[in-house]
Amino acid sequence: DIQVTQSPSALSASVGDRVTITCRTSQGIRNNLAWYQQKPGKAPKLLIYDAATLQSGVPSRFSGSGSGAEFTLSIISLQPEDVATYYCQKYNSAPWSFGQGTKVEI
Amino acid sequence: EVQLLESGGDLVQPGGSLRLSCAASGFTFSNYAMSWVRLAPGKGLERVSSIASGGSTYYADSVKGRFTISRDNSKNILDLQMNSLRAEDTAVYYCAKVGPPPVGYYDSWGQGTLVTVSS
Numbered sequence: 001d002i003q004v005t006q007s008p009s010a011l012s013a014s015v016g017d018r019v020t021i022t023c024r025t026s027q028g029i030r031n032n033l034a035w036y037q038q039k040p041g042k043a044p045k046l047l048i049y050d051a052a053t054l055q056s057g058v059p060s061r062f063s064g065s066g067s068g069a070e071f072t073l074s075i076i077s078l079q080p081e082d083v084a085t086y087y088c089q090k091y092n093s094a095p096w097s098f099g100q101g102t103k104v105e106i
Numbered sequence: 107e108v109q110l111l112e113s114g115g116d117l118v119q120p121g122g123s124l125r126l127s128c129a130a131s132g133f134t135f136s137n138y139a140m141s142w143v144r145l146a147p148g149k150g151l152e153r154v155s156s157i158a159s160g161g162s163t164y165y166a167d168s169v170k171g172r173f174t175i176s177r178d179n180s181k182n183i184l185d186l187q188m189n190s191l192r193a194e195d196t197a198v199y200y201c202a203k204v205g206p207p208p209v210g211y212y213d214s215w216g217q218g219t220l221v222t223v224s225s
Contacts, residue, residue, distance in 0.1 A: 034211035036151075043200055043215040044143075044151065055213070087151050091210025094164060101150040 002027045004090055006099030013106065019075040021102045023088035028068040032092035035064055035073045038101075039084045047086075048073065080106060108132040108214040110201045115219030122191050122223070128184040128201030128216055136179035139204035141212065142186045144197035144221075154199070155186060159207070168194075191223045 003026040013019050023033065031051035036044040046055045048064035051071055061076045075082055083106055088099040114126040126142070141156040155175040156164040163175055174187040184201055198220050202212035 032210070036212075038145075038151075043217055044202075044212070045215070046211060046213050049205065049209065049211045049213075089151075089211060095166070096153055096156075096210045098151040098153070 001095060002029065002090060002093070002097070004088060004097045004099045006088055006102055008102060009100060010103040010105070013078050013104070015078055015080060015106060017078045019078050019082075019104060021073045021086055021088075021104075023066075023071045023073070023099050025069045025071075025090055029090050029092040031067045032090060033064075033066070033071050034089045034091065035062075036087045036089065037082075037084045038087065044087065075104075078104075078106065082106075108203060110203060110214060110216035112199065112201045112216045112219040115199065115221045117222045117224065118191055119225050120192060120223055123187070123189045124191060124221060126186040126188065126199055126201075126219060126221070130182045130184065130201075130203070133203070133214075135177075135182040139207070140177060140184045141202045141204060142175065142184075143200045143202050143212070143215075144195075145200070145218075146194070146197040149197075152197075156204070157184070188221070191221075193223050195221060196223045197221060 005024045033051045035048040038044040052064045063074045085101045085103045109131045111129045139158045142154040157175045172190045176185045198218040200218045201216040203214040205213040
């Protein structure tokens with residue numbers, strides 16, 4: 001199985017900072033990667049799919065990039081409501097694994 | 107608007123059984139693959155089981171042989187029968203809709219139902 005490694009596991013930043021989260025896979029997966037945001041006590045929410053396509057309704061301060069085996073999620077100006085855990089997920093082939101998650105705090 | 111409403115979560119003893127259901131609305135249920143994804147305390151998201159529009163199924167190794175996923179396209183219902191439950195099955199279970207074929211990301215999620223396995 002292709003392994004998915006997300007880093008860092010947690011980060012703390014200030015309001016207005018740029019935040020970057022990285023997801024690496026053990027083999028290339030083309031652009032078959034999604035990013036989710038999960039706030040405490042809430043369901044996950046799709047932010048980005050196909051590595052860089054913003055889901056409808058998601059603020060433009062979120063962006064995704066990368067292809068092959070290295071991907072990033074960026075928040076260009078962190079807001080208080082962005083406090084959450086973020087997950088990447090590969091879906092090129094089964095199993096559709098998630099990364100370990102990155103907890104973002106302010 | 108897509109809506110997914112899970113039910114059936116409860117406190118159950120180890121070795122017990124539980125059936126989760128997910129009522130779907132707002133989209134053509136029969137056209138989409140569906141999954142159960144769980145979030146255990148202190149852990150990350152884990153895909154538990156999936157069922158394609160055509161009925162083919164997937165199970166994580168951790169639940170294979172114990173859980174059974176099914177769907178009723180006439181009632182827009184997704185089910186998960188969980189047998190031989192273990193403490194490590196304790197989690198919030200989410201029903202999730204897979205995006206347009208052939209993709210494998212989840213574009214809609216239910217609010218989750220809590221399963222606690224404990225004596």
